[in-house]
């Protein structure tokens with residue numbers, strides 16, 4: 001389909017697919033598991049993988065994508081750190097006739113032809129599930145009076161941060177408008193250090209917080225350190241709900257420090273390689289290929305822990 005006669009990767013005969021993948025960074029346990037999954041699956045599929053880590057910086061992702069275009073890879077895949085600002089580089093890929101597949105996170109664009117498909121989770125739904133889970137957690141804990149929520153947001157402008165907050169608020173406004181309140185909300189950039197630091201500040205400014213909603217497990221784990229340092233019991237004095245379901249999150253949950261986790265599956269590699277092949281062969285694929293996920297409460301933590309692969 002594609003004229004790649006000048007590409008170094010087409011060594012005649014049966015040619016392997018060259019995939020350029022620009023990863024967000026290594027900010028969380030989720031991300032490390034995602035990176036391993038992508039690398040393993042590319043190897044398994046027999047593709048040549050060109051991988052780069054953008055260290056959570058959009059400009060690094062843009063230059064990685066430009067270099068994949070210059071190298072004439074067959075397909076470009078990337079997990080965009082933020083939703084906006086991609087049109088120019090995506091147009092360059094389109095002009096070079098290199099299909100682009102989004103993984104994990106989405107982009108905002110006025111031109112739908114700039115990417116083929118997104119392989120990833122429904123973050124708005126994860127936010128809704130987190131709010132519904134919090135209702136169960138609050139009831140189980142017998143928490144009376146106003147539910148005073150601190151929210152640790154993911155990276156500002158990133159799809160999972162925007163959409164998880166949106167889904168959570170949607171359920172909160174619909175079902176708990178009278179008794180739930182988000183009293184503080186700030187980004188912890190999806191990292192442990194960020195979660196720790198921002199939670200310490202929250203506890204200073206709003207010592208009456210009784211719930212933490214963290215957009216990922218790593219920030220919750222960081223926050224737990226600050227909660228304990230403040231002489232409070234995470235999971236008791238401050239109820240915690242987070243998203244991801246990495247092993248360390250399950251460890252904290254089995255210790256009673258996290259009350260519930262909404263799963264977000266990072267093992268997208270095999271699905272991605274499948275889609276890359278189809279796209280490369282010119283097959284039509286769905287616009288959004290969603291990942292399947294579950295919800296876990298504290299009483300399931302010990303049983304589920306040995307099953308966690310990441």
Ligand code: GYE
Pocket residue numbers: 027028029030031104105160190215216217218243244264
């Ligand atoms: O929840 C977080 C990571 O985009 C779904 O990014 C991903 C998020 C994940 O840093 O831990």
